[in-house]
């Protein structure tokens with residue numbers, strides 16, 4: 001990229017990287033992606049890129065940029081290239097072992113904290129399907145030692161990332177490996193259960209963006225081994241109900257258009273006062289329900 005070995009500047013690097021990403025047709029934000037990648041190799045933030053735009057980018061940095069760009073043009077998410085993603089105001093370590101935290105999932109944290117502040121008796125939270133640990137760590141950090149947070153995931157690899165994130169943010173989270181709520185079956189009187197489970201049916205990846213389908217872990221995306229989404233949510237609801245206190249709340253994320261199915265899974269399990277919540281983009285995103293009435 002540093003044509004003919006001629007040293008070029010940070011600004012040149014942003015320009016050529018933007019063009020390369022744009023031409024590859026990946027994502028909607030080629031300029032932002034380019035700034036993040038060049039900033040990463042040049043160790044500059046976005047303001048620094050402007051202030052030091054005429055600084056020469058060293059050959060070693062060009063080499064690293066070329067390697068990252070080669071991955072970006074295949075659609076690999078920018079968060080994996082940078083090794084971090086922001087969620088609820090904190091930076092989390094992420095790599096191919098975990099789903100990249102999505103801004104819409106912050107709704108789970110808000111709902112959990114609001115229920116805790118207004119209604120919960122118990123200060124125990126469970127985050128099932130924790131992935132990078134973004135939800136569990138955010139709750140633990142926001143409550144700053146006032147809560148017990150237990151998180152599960154079926155992937156040991158994901159739990160390694162989640163542990164690193166708890167350490168990074170200096171919070172205590174108990175991590176337990178296993179299927180849904182089996183690892184926490186000993187718990188009772190939990191105040192809030194949250195979960196952002198996989199919710200794509202079987203191996204039907206037709207609705208997924210290529211960057212997601214080809215790079216994010218399939219265990220994080222697809223409902224396991226032939227089980228239908230509705231049966232999977234049924235298991236989530238039934239098992240969550242077992243651990244909740246009276247009035248305790250389950251908040252579970254789901255895919256677009258799945259609200260009625262998820263609400264009916266909660267109803268069938270015995271939840272009451274069931275409601276759907278939209279995310280900031282106005283998309284149906286979370287269903288909440290209570291073990292007994294009086295929790296809202």
Ligand SMILES: C[S@@+](CC[C@H](N)C(=O)[O-])C[C@H]1O[C@@H](n2cnc3c(N)ncnc32)[C@H](O)[C@@H]1O
Nearest residue numbers: 101129130131153154155179180196197198220
């Ligand atoms: C959609 S990702 C969500 C990760 C994280 N909570 C977030 O919001 O970014 C789903 C996670 O559920 C885990 N998972 C999949 N099937 C599971 C199961 N049966 N029991 C527990 N965890 C499971 C995956 O390993 C993955 O980390």
